[in-house]
Amino acid sequence: MSVATQDTALRTGRVSRAFIYLFLLLMALFYLLPFGIMVINSLKPLSEITGGNMMSLPQVWTLDAWRSTWSTAQIGVEPTGMRPYFWNSIKMVVPAVAISTVLGALNGYVLTKWRFRGDTILFGLMLFSCFIPFQIVLIPMARVLGLTGLAGSTTGLILVHVVYGIGFSTLYFRNYYAVFPTELVRAAMMDGAGFFRIFWRILMPSSGPITVVCIIWQFTNIWNDFLFGASFADFDSQPITVALNNLVNSSTGVKEYNVHFAGAIYAALPTLLVYIVAGRYFVRGLMSGSVKG
Amino acid sequence: MASAPAQADLRTRLQNFIPKLVLAPSVAVIFLFVYGFIIFTLYLSFTDSRILPSYNLVGFENYSKLFRLSHWTTSITNLAIFASLYIGISTLIGLALATFLDQKIRGEGLLRPIYLYPMALSFIVTGTAWKWLLDPGIGLEHTMHLWGWESFQFGWIKNSDYAIYTVVLAAVWQSSGFVMAMFLAGLRGIDNEILKAAQMDGASNFQMYRRIILPQLRPAFLSAFVILSHLAVKSYDLVIALTGGGPGRATELPATFMYSYTFTRNQMGIGASSAVIMLMTIAAIMVPYLYAELREKK
Numbered sequence: 324m325s326v327a328t329q330d331t332a333l334r335t336g337r338v339s340r341a342f343i344y345l346f347l348l349l350m351a352l353f354y355l356l357p358f359g360i361m362v363i364n365s366l367k368p369l370s371e372i373t374g375g376n377m378m379s380l381p382q383v384w385t386l387d388a389w390r391s392t393w394s395t396a397q398i399g400v401e402p403t404g405m406r407p408y409f410w411n412s413i414k415m416v417v418p419a420v421a422i423s424t425v426l427g428a429l430n431g432y433v434l435t436k437w438r439f440r441g442d443t444i445l446f447g448l449m450l451f452s453c454f455i456p457f458q459i460v461l462i463p464m465a466r467v468l469g470l471t472g473l474a475g476s477t478t479g480l481i482l483v484h485v486v487y488g489i490g491f492s493t494l495y496f497r498n499y500y501a502v503f504p505t506e507l508v509r510a511a512m513m514d515g516a517g518f519f520r521i522f523w524r525i526l527m528p529s530s531g532p533i534t535v536v537c538i539i540w541q542f543t544n545i546w547n548d549f550l551f552g553a554s555f556a557d558f559d560s561q562p563i564t565v566a567l568n569n570l571v572n573s574s575t576g577v578k579e580y581n582v583h584f585a586g587a588i589y590a591a592l593p594t595l596l597v598y599i600v601a602g603r604y605f606v607r608g609l610m611s612g613s614v615k616g
Numbered sequence: 617m618a619s620a621p622a623q624a625d626l627r628t629r630l631q632n633f634i635p636k637l638v639l640a641p642s643v644a645v646i647f648l649f650v651y652g653f654i655i656f657t658l659y660l661s662f663t664d665s666r667i668l669p670s671y672n673l674v675g676f677e678n679y680s681k682l683f684r685l686s687h688w689t690t691s692i693t694n695l696a697i698f699a700s701l702y703i704g705i706s707t708l709i710g711l712a713l714a715t716f717l718d719q720k721i722r723g724e725g726l727l728r729p730i731y732l733y734p735m736a737l738s739f740i741v742t743g744t745a746w747k748w749l750l751d752p753g754i755g756l757e758h759t760m761h762l763w764g765w766e767s768f769q770f771g772w773i774k775n776s777d778y779a780i781y782t783v784v785l786a787a788v789w790q791s792s793g794f795v796m797a798m799f800l801a802g803l804r805g806i807d808n809e810i811l812k813a814a815q816m817d818g819a820s821n822f823q824m825y826r827r828i829i830l831p832q833l834r835p836a837f838l839s840a841f842v843i844l845s846h847l848a849v850k851s852y853d854l855v856i857a858l859t860g861g862g863p864g865r866a867t868e869l870p871a872t873f874m875y876s877y878t879f880t881r882n883q884m885g886i887g888a889s890s891a892v893i894m895l896m897t898i899a900a901i902m903v904p905y906l907y908a909e910l911r912e913k914k
Contacts, residue, residue, distance in 0.1 A: 350731065353789070357742075357789065361744075361745050364748075377749070377754055434639070437632075445639075448650075448651070451903070452646055454846050455654070456849055459895045462660060486646075487649075518638070547739070549740050549852070564741075568857055571857070591736075591737050594738070602732070605732075
């Protein structure tokens, strides 16, 4: 009679339940393994990787690779370490996320509470911009950035990320505000409240969750971007993903695997931290980008 | 008294104007940087642009050249292999994980984030991790040899016939957890009463899946397909980090082709035409999907 108490579960025997647990655990191992190996091997001296087993724990635990990756590793031509690139990413990601989120909130508000003829088509056009292959805009974007003097600058990258981030941020706020009671907005209008007052006083106070979702999504996307960084950035604006790729793929001579792994962890850490702290919102962001497109 | 309604009228008209004014910058930016740029690239694809844009029209020459290039045909063949395996395997794994996780599993709260965390990583990070893990010299093969399995061979990443499958492996690792999350949300949305009723009527597990659960997951299947296929066409970073398009050209995809023809080989016209093909591929999938989604909402 166990069926009656498990409302979602199907009838499963002991053997199939064991199989299910085994499968789920093996898959967990599959997902954990690559990152686990990176962590373990970033804590080894290089000789233990080249002369030893990647799957075994370090005999000598050391933070040397972490230290040299951060401040002295050769990236491109300069032995600067990942540090300047980490800051480049921060300088790019913070304004880009802030601007695209604010614009997305305002757009979502207009598109749901101040509807006008053709607003759905406009939204559709904005939404499609999220999915274009960015190769289609690379050439003209390079021209525009060159002509405006923004090529190779952090400002240029911020512009690019805001432009191609608006679609998603608008999507989030539009879907969220669509189910927000319009009567409240109407009532406030009757009382003479204006456009911004209604937004500030009525919608903003309950926009917390979706703002978090939007910020997390934009942060993850922009931090992880490689294509725009590789195409439009200079030495003093290259984001960390480009630096990581240079570190791993253009190193001549001895391949310092432990340094590569430490570099990859530096590049992964911010988004991973966000995921650990606010994973719930991250999942929600992924879902509203798809299921309820 | 007469001025009051007129004032009110002005106020409402102003009020009606503000929303459009607020939306205007975003719309302008999208029209210029997305649709204007698409038209510009489309135009360039019909010109003899080389290192710099040229406005000299040459008709469909770039397109006919493009499809005669073995580099391009390799890229689209690779994309076909990569996309179908990536979408198929991710969907299967995602569905299996979601189905099993939905069986009142102890520790679900711990397992779910483990399956999903790769989605938070950059493809460059994923590529780096798998690049060395699959490297026969230091990675899995080497480990197996040290563990005494001397004959074990796993050198796919260095083999031009198999390297594309390592890209599939890394990409599946990155996104199958996401597919799991979509299916799990779908499964949790199914009405339990229906399942219970079917169970009372003596339906087997298989029948319940076949007749009730899978049909109800149709929207999740569709979303997963659309999301994964657009990710597949856009795949660039992962290949760059994992194989750099090699060995040889074994893992070149349209995105890497476009980049190298435009920016390193100075064949901008051909690069632009390849970008147009990529856009059309994605539009063929996304436009009907978005159209249907937005129509339903009304």
